[in-house]
Each structure stands twice: as C-alpha cells, then as structure tokens.
Amino acid sequence: MTETLTGTNRSAGVAYTQLLAEDSHPVPEYLLRDSPLEEGQPTRVPVERYTSREWHDLEIEKLWKRVWQMACHEDDIPDVGDYLVYDLADLSYLVVRVAENEFKAYYNACLHRGRLLRQEDGKRARDLRCAFHGWTWNLDGTLKEIPCQWDFPYVNPDEQSLPEVNVASWGGFVFINPDPDAEPFEDFVGDLESHFTLLPYEKRYKEAHVAKVLRCNWKVAQEAFMEAYHVVATHPQILAGICDANSKYDVFGNYARAITPNGVPSPHLSNVQQEDPLPDTSPFKMRHPLTNAIYDTQPDSTVLVTHPDGRSGLFTESGSWISGDLGEADPHMCQWLAGKQLETDDQYWENRRGNNATDDNGSEELEAESAAEEMDKRMEQMTAAPSNGASVREIGAAAMREGLRPVLGDLMDNVPDAELNDSIYFTLFPNFHPWGSFNRIVYRFRPNGNNPDESIMECLYLAPYPQDGERPPAAPIHWIGVDDDWTEAPELGMLARVFNQDTYNLPRVQLGLHATKKEFVQFGNYGETKIRHFHALLENWVSRE
Incomplete structure (x- = not known):
C-alpha cells in the first residue's frame, strides 16, 4: 500500500487536475474550482456528540429548529x-x-x-x-x-x-x-446550483426512493458517505477502478464537495504485485487486490480463502472462521461475494446448483434491473482492472454518453469524461447530499425519534427524462426493515450491495463509541475535509444564543 507521508495533504499518484487536463472534452469551470478548508477547523470532536441524549437535545433546539x-x-x-x-x-x-x-x-x-x-x-x-x-x-x-x-x-x-x-x-x-x-434560503444555499448547469436537478424525476432505519447516530451514518478514505478497507473489490486516496475536497460556505476519480486504480495498489487475472470469470470468485488471496464463494454461501503462501480457510459470509489453517479473512470481501445478492444474480446459483425453477416475478425483475442499469455500469467500471487509466476513462465515459443520448440527445456532446466517470458528491449542511454531474444519487440522514443511537438513511435516484416528453411519475418511498438486507431494494442496483458493506460497519461504530476509553474521535486533515467542515458548522450552530 502507498501511504501519505505525515504532514502532506495528498497521496502519491495522479492528481485530479491532471485527469481533468487529459479529458477528451472541454472541462467546465466549476470542476476546476479550488477552495480548500481553511486552517484551524476541528480535527477532533467529542465522542458524546454521537452518543449522548443531552447533545441530541441540543441539536434539536439549536440546529433542527433553526436550520434550512x-x-x-x-x-x-x-x-x-x-x-x-x-x-x-x-x-x-x-x-x-x-x-x-x-x-x-x-x-x-x-x-x-x-x-x-x-x-x-x-x-x-x-x-x-x-x-x-x-x-x-x-x-x-x-x-x-x-x-x-x-x-x-x-x-x-x-x-x-x-x-x-x-x-x-x-x-x-x-x-x-x-x-x-431564518436567513434567506438563497443566502444559505449559496451558489450550489452553479455546479449543476449541464443537468439541473429540476430536469430530473424521482426514479427511486429507499429508506431504512440504522442503529447508529445520524452523524455516524452520513459521515460514512462523506469521504473516500473508507474505500480501501470497506470496498476492496473496487480498488482497481477507483482513485480513492487522490480524491479532491473543497468547501464553499454551507456546502462542501468531494470528487473521487473512477477508471483509475487506487494508489494503494502501486506497491502490490499484480497477478494475472483469474481464469474463472465468475462474479463470485475474486482475488483480493491488496493481499492477492483468492476468495471463492461455495454453493453453501461460505467462502474459501486461499492465501498466496498456500494457507487456506473456510469462512462465513461475515468473515468468521470455520476451518482451515488460515485464521483471518476480509469480512467485506466475504460479504461482497457470499452475502445476499440481487435477484438477477440469484439465477447464477440456481444454475450452479442445478435448480431450474423459474421466478414468478420476471417482469418486476426486468423493471428493477432497468432502473438500476446505470449504477450497475458504474460498478462494473470500478471493479474492472484497467491497464491504462486515461483510456479506461474515455471508454467508460463514451459508453455512458451514448447510454444517456436517447434521453438527453445532443447535450451529451458537451459532457466531459469527468462528469460521466467520477463520483462528485456534495453535502449541504446539515444533512442533504446531492451527487453532482450525471450521477443520480441523493442521500438524506436524520435522527430516528429521540434515540441518539438510531437514524434514518434515505437514498433517492433522480433521473433525467426527455424534456419534450411527459414527466414520469415519482417512485413511492420504499421502506425496508432495520434488519433487512439492502438487496430487498433491487431498484438500487449494485449500490444495494455496496450499502451492505457500509452499513455493516455503522452499528459497530456506534457500539464502539460507547465502549471507547477515548473522549474524542479524530479526522484526517485532508481526506476527511467534508466531515471537518461539517463539524465546524455544527459547532457554530449549537453555540448560538
């Protein structure tokens, strides 16, 4: 793994400005903006901010009763x-x-x-x-x-x-x-809309809306989606196609932006010996990008892990040891391969087990798959092993460009590769997270009742539609249970499986915050810029008279 030297503000590897310079299309001004977090903002905040009822009550009185x-x-x-x-x-x-x-x-x-x-x-x-x-x-x-x-x-x-x-x-x-x-909303939101000139949110409709109660504080939940730092440990399967440690972070008044390049390998892989691709192209067998261990899902949903040194072990889908001389496995890799799959993936296992049963809900599956097609394409790009970052970005962008052309027409001729490839994700204080460019994602997080240990997470897909046609009806909100798997919402496509990895961590973070001896949590100077910016604003709000 390539690690950032202490005291620097970015990882080794390609800079985002370099990727923009190599774009096959002209890059809009808003992608070139540079607005780093000013010095002196918090790098540590008290644990009680996430756990105490007193702090929760303070947020209600000083924040939620006063903020847009x-x-x-x-x-x-x-x-x-x-x-x-x-x-x-x-x-x-x-x-x-x-x-x-x-x-x-x-x-x-x-x-x-x-x-x-x-x-x-x-x-x-x-x-x-x-x-x-x-x-x-x-x-x-x-x-x-x-x-x-x-x-x-x-x-x-x-x-x-x-x-x-x-x-x-x-x-x-x-x-x-x-x-x-309250201050005028126009003053509060600032120039956020200037980042969405090619495809404003007004020209989209609500294609999907999924909500779920999480067993963690609302800030614990949303902070997991405000940085790319967690990718190396939580989403190892996409490291070959995501430049996580070279994300760019900027702050603008009450909102902040992160840009994570896709179609470029993670800097964490620069010192890892790259092995030949596995001959088996099964989506349920992968080589771990950091350790080169082979993870092979078995028909009973266990995972056989074989280390390059010859040791092997059998593990549950959550990474718990069952047998063998290899004692540990990556729980997130096990979960990705052996955890509950999307309905369309279940057919793979029916065929492998020799089960020829048909599904009664074929038409519904096709509809859900269609709604999530764009997200699945993005995930396929991020899990691919690119040989040349720039060419992969051009190829991926070209595919996305043509995929959207039937809806958006000649507008796609003006869209740069960056806006089609990259994860561009904003946070408007305190809890609104629209993604930029042509990504459909919007998140919202809020407290669940008066329990500081629970929150509500929502994911919306805001999709474009032909402007000369009728606006499609909005998808109703789809609540899934607190113990339900995210794949119960197939309209999310592959993102449902990514959420399973994210939310596997979150209750354990909340429990750890209650268990820790330390009185504070701490953030990276640059890679957790958005979180630091959020807490600077939060401190300002709760300290007001």
Missing part, C-alpha cells in the same frame, strides 16, 4: 392538495402543495387540543380537518370551520390560522426552516 433542511421532493406532492408529513425527532411538519407552483409548511398540530393533523402522507385534500373534533383549515392555512363555534366566543377566527414555517425550493426539493428569523 430538505423536507421532501416536489414529486412527492405533485397535485394541489397533496401533503407530506415530515418528522424529525419529536418535531412534525405538514408540507402542502397549495397551488400548482406554491408550497406551504405548517406545524403538524391542531390548534384546539394539539392532535396531529396528519399521521401519514395524503392526496388531493380540499382542506385539513382534525380527526378529533373536526376543526378544519383551508389548504392555505386559514381557519375554515370550528364545530359548535358558539362555544368558543373568545376565539377570533382571524387569529386561528395554522402557524407556518419558512419554505423554499431548490432543484425540485422542498426545504423548510422553522425559525421565523
């Missing part, structure tokens, strides 16, 4: 009268489409005796009626009716409108801010 936050996508409430319940901890808001291009958000509570006005999302309401006693409001929040109003002589109807919270839109997303003195 994404509540929903406009596609979630497409028609006048549609509404969505946005919950965070014990806060609850009702976001309503009150006119074709107008949204309002209210505190989700009846002004009579406090019942929630709505417990779940709804369609085409003509008014908002409390199910307890029937107090009713118009969609614009004005009072419509009080049953037996004669019994409330002291109530002035003009003073009984539903209390509103601030609302703004960006890229087709609806943001709210409960603070009546």
Whole structure:
C-alpha cells in the first residue's frame, strides 16, 4: 500500500487536475474550482456528540429548529392538495402543495387540543380537518370551520390560522426552516446550483426512493458517505477502478464537495504485485487486490480463502472462521461475494446448483434491473482492472454518453469524461447530499425519534427524462426493515450491495463509541475535509444564543 507521508495533504499518484487536463472534452469551470478548508477547523470532536441524549437535545433546539433542511421532493406532492408529513425527532411538519407552483409548511398540530393533523402522507385534500373534533383549515392555512363555534366566543377566527414555517425550493426539493428569523434560503444555499448547469436537478424525476432505519447516530451514518478514505478497507473489490486516496475536497460556505476519480486504480495498489487475472470469470470468485488471496464463494454461501503462501480457510459470509489453517479473512470481501445478492444474480446459483425453477416475478425483475442499469455500469467500471487509466476513462465515459443520448440527445456532446466517470458528491449542511454531474444519487440522514443511537438513511435516484416528453411519475418511498438486507431494494442496483458493506460497519461504530476509553474521535486533515467542515458548522450552530 502507498501511504501519505505525515504532514502532506495528498497521496502519491495522479492528481485530479491532471485527469481533468487529459479529458477528451472541454472541462467546465466549476470542476476546476479550488477552495480548500481553511486552517484551524476541528480535527477532533467529542465522542458524546454521537452518543449522548443531552447533545441530541441540543441539536434539536439549536440546529433542527433553526436550520434550512430538505423536507421532501416536489414529486412527492405533485397535485394541489397533496401533503407530506415530515418528522424529525419529536418535531412534525405538514408540507402542502397549495397551488400548482406554491408550497406551504405548517406545524403538524391542531390548534384546539394539539392532535396531529396528519399521521401519514395524503392526496388531493380540499382542506385539513382534525380527526378529533373536526376543526378544519383551508389548504392555505386559514381557519375554515370550528364545530359548535358558539362555544368558543373568545376565539377570533382571524387569529386561528395554522402557524407556518419558512419554505423554499431548490432543484425540485422542498426545504423548510422553522425559525421565523431564518436567513434567506438563497443566502444559505449559496451558489450550489452553479455546479449543476449541464443537468439541473429540476430536469430530473424521482426514479427511486429507499429508506431504512440504522442503529447508529445520524452523524455516524452520513459521515460514512462523506469521504473516500473508507474505500480501501470497506470496498476492496473496487480498488482497481477507483482513485480513492487522490480524491479532491473543497468547501464553499454551507456546502462542501468531494470528487473521487473512477477508471483509475487506487494508489494503494502501486506497491502490490499484480497477478494475472483469474481464469474463472465468475462474479463470485475474486482475488483480493491488496493481499492477492483468492476468495471463492461455495454453493453453501461460505467462502474459501486461499492465501498466496498456500494457507487456506473456510469462512462465513461475515468473515468468521470455520476451518482451515488460515485464521483471518476480509469480512467485506466475504460479504461482497457470499452475502445476499440481487435477484438477477440469484439465477447464477440456481444454475450452479442445478435448480431450474423459474421466478414468478420476471417482469418486476426486468423493471428493477432497468432502473438500476446505470449504477450497475458504474460498478462494473470500478471493479474492472484497467491497464491504462486515461483510456479506461474515455471508454467508460463514451459508453455512458451514448447510454444517456436517447434521453438527453445532443447535450451529451458537451459532457466531459469527468462528469460521466467520477463520483462528485456534495453535502449541504446539515444533512442533504446531492451527487453532482450525471450521477443520480441523493442521500438524506436524520435522527430516528429521540434515540441518539438510531437514524434514518434515505437514498433517492433522480433521473433525467426527455424534456419534450411527459414527466414520469415519482417512485413511492420504499421502506425496508432495520434488519433487512439492502438487496430487498433491487431498484438500487449494485449500490444495494455496496450499502451492505457500509452499513455493516455503522452499528459497530456506534457500539464502539460507547465502549471507547477515548473522549474524542479524530479526522484526517485532508481526506476527511467534508466531515471537518461539517463539524465546524455544527459547532457554530449549537453555540448560538
């Protein structure tokens, strides 16, 4: 492995600016921007920030009740009268489409005796009626009716409108801010939209939306998706096609950006002897890129690991030892190969076991595979073993360019290789994570109730569609259980299996934070720039009066 020398701010290997200079197409200005984190920002933060109920309560009062936050996508409430319940901890808001291009958000509570006005999302309401006693409001929040109003002589109807919270839109997303003195959203978001000029989020529709409760703090969850530093240990199967340690990080006001080049091998492989490719092209047998050990999945979903020195061992899909003179295996590699696969991959094992049973849901599988096709292409590129980084990037970009041409037409002629190959991922404080360029991913993380040890993770795919055609309907949110495998959401494609590797770590991080003797966690100067930037902003918010 190639390690960064202490005191430097980047790994050995190709710089991202060099890759941009080699691009086959002109590179837009926003990819060339350089805005490093200023000195003096935190490299250590207290463990209690992730574990204590007191800190959770502080975040609710000082952050969530005051900050701009994404509540929903406009596609979630497409028609006048549609509404969505946005919950965070014990806060609850009702976001309503009150006119074709107008949204309002209210505190989700009846002004009579406090019942929630709505417990779940709804369609085409003509008014908002409390199910307890029937107090009713118009969609614009004005009072419509009080049953037996004669019994409330002291109530002035003009003073009984539903209390509103601030609302703004960006890229087709609806943001709210409960603070009546909040800064204008335009000031808060800054020039974020300038990074999305080729394919703005307004020109996309919600193709997929998957949510899952995680057994970890919301910051633990989102920080796992704010850096590429974890790739070398958590996603070893993609090291041949991802330049993880040479990611570029920049900060801009309330948002930060990371760019991880794809189609270029990891610098961690520079000193590893590269062996010939395995003759068996099975997707369930791989050579570990760092150790050259061969991982071979068995029909019973165990993994036979053979080390170059001749030792071998049999392991479970989570990397636990079963037998053999090799005592340890990479749990993430075992999980990738032997863990639960996507429905389309299960056919491989049916054939290998001689099971000729057919699947009743063929049409649904084809639809899910189609929805995730682009993500699977990206993963195939990242797991390939390139011989020449620049040519692989050109080839990969050309394939993506032509794949999107039926939808976006001649626009694709202007798209550089970088925007089609690379992982460009933003964080708008505090918890909104849109990916840049032509990647469809958007993440959101938030507390789950008032338990600092649980959070909600959501992944959305925002896909382009022909602008001269009808906007496709939005995918409904698909909740999977806290103990469910991410492959229960096949609409995510190969990313579901990547999530399994990520979220395998997260509950164990949370448990470790409770177990540690240390009072703080610590971050790398450069590779964890986005996390350091986030905590600098968080400290500023919670310290305000």
